Amino acid sequence: MDETPCPYVTGTVTRYCTLTPFTLTDAEREAIEVCAAAANNPGEFRPALYRGDQIAATLRGLLERTDRT
Numbered sequence: 001m002d003e004t005p006c007p008y009v010t011g012t013v014t015r016y017c018t019l020t021p022f023t024l025t026d027a028e029r030e031a032i033e034v035c036a037a038a039a040n041n042p043g044e045f046r047p048a049l050y051r052g053d054q055i056a057a058t059l060r061g062l063l064e065r066t067d068r069t
Helices: 026-040 052-065
Strands: none
Touching (some): 026 052
16 A cells, blocks of 8 residues: 555545545636637637636636645
């Protein structure tokens, strides 16, 4: 068995693994959904309709929150 502690600690933990599932905020989930829709049909994507600056900030915050360094 590997004696290294789990690197994905997000809440209550045992010695090896987290017991708290990873969750997204409503804003993070919405931002991901908008980006997925834009990737699926880029010809119809209009950033002005989706508060592009707010979505970008939300996704940057998600990346910072989940940074493992």
